[in-house]
Amino acid sequence: MKLLITRPMTAAVTARARDEFDVDFRDSNAPLSIDEMARALRDYDVVVPTLGDVFSANVFEMVTVPRCKLLANFGVGFNHIDVAAAQAAGVRVTNTPGAVTDATADIAMTLLLATARRAGEGERLVRSGNWRGWHPTQMLGQHVTGKRVGIIGMGRIGQAIARRCHFGFGMQVNYQSRTPKDLDFPAEFVPDLATLAAVVDFLVVAVPGGVDTFHLIDASVLSAMRPSAILVNIARGEVVDEAALIHALKTGQIAGAGLDVYEFEPAVPQALREMENVTLLPHLGTATEEVRTDMGHMALDNVAAFVAGRPLPNLV
Numbered sequence: 001m002k003l004l005i006t007r008p009m010t011a012a013v014t015a016r017a018r019d020e021f022d023v024d025f026r027d028s029n030a031p032l033s034i035d036e037m038a039r040a041l042r043d044y045d046v047v048v049p050t051l052g053d054v055f056s057a058n059v060f061e062m063v064t065v066p067r068c069k070l071l072a073n074f075g076v077g078f079n080h081i082d083v084a085a086a087q088a089a090g091v092r093v094t095n096t097p098g099a100v101t102d103a104t105a106d107i108a109m110t111l112l113l114a115t116a117r118r119a120g121e122g123e124r125l126v127r128s129g130n131w132r133g134w135h136p137t138q139m140l141g142q143h144v145t146g147k148r149v150g151i152i153g154m155g156r157i158g159q160a161i162a163r164r165c166h167f168g169f170g171m172q173v174n175y176q177s178r179t180p181k182d183l184d185f186p187a188e189f190v191p192d193l194a195t196l197a198a199v200v201d202f203l204v205v206a207v208p209g210g211v212d213t214f215h216l217i218d219a220s221v222l223s224a225m226r227p228s229a230i231l232v233n234i235a236r237g238e239v240v241d242e243a244a245l246i247h248a249l250k251t252g253q254i255a256g257a258g259l260d261v262y263e264f265e266p267a268v269p270q271a272l273r274e275m276e277n278v279t280l281l282p283h284l285g286t287a288t289e290e291v292r293t294d295m296g297h298m299a300l301d302n303v304a305a306f307v308a309g310r311p312l313p314n315l316v
Helices: 011-020 034-043 057-062 083-088 101-116 119-128 156-169 193-199 219-224 242-250 289-308
Strands: 002-005 022-025 046-048 070-072 092-094 148-152 172-176 202-205 230-233 256-259 278-280
Touching (some): 011 022, 011 289, 046 289, 057 083, 083 092, 092 289, 101 119, 101 156, 101 230, 101 256, 148 156, 148 193, 172 193, 193 219, 219 242, 242 256
Parallel strands (some): 002 022, 002 046, 046 070, 070 092, 148 172, 148 202, 202 230, 230 256, 256 278
């Protein structure tokens, strides 16, 4: 059984993969090219791809009878893989849910707090050498404790964010999802997205990527938000209409944004980079040693199950 892992991994995951499997690692952190994806489907039994490796229907059309029978995705999000096309070609797809939940929720809170309290702007001020000392009206931001947060998507990550907001900061939680959830904390279900956007101080996006959520946050949702409200996106970049967001920020429709993902990642518009009221992170959602190792082990658990002929733990 021949395995390809498309990116360098943590030391622990690399050691396990080499110990248990006949594995090749790509040295590059760049996404696979179309030709590389086609070769991976032809030359390997299992591939561990990740974000940016776009296994589209076109790729599967290039390899009508793939040797590969499993794409063990490294990551919970799998919108870069056309699952229907993979299944039609006899290729199963797994992912790594659970391992990413707390780390991603932590980044959501980092963005919410940093944007509300102008932390990025403050750090830039200190680093510039232009800070002239404390005074009563210096860099007044927004209070977070006790405010109302709206969470779009109440899956594992959405619930982890909501718990942090409620138990950690005494925030009132409203949320929107396909159906109401049975939760272990107080939260109000708001079925209409524009209605939710209109009543919250912070709007946090925590939905999966894909065609169903493409530009879910568009000009109509942004115009419904309060002028004092802040948008936080830790989902997928294409969930937010980036041009509409830039317009909303420039015209004062909303007060600020905290972003860990971008519509055309890794490209970040100059307009966003120039705004002091926007916190920008380089897709750090799961970026801890422990979490990336857990994700790698979860991907390898799927590979091991496939090799042994057992049910796949995280089949999508």
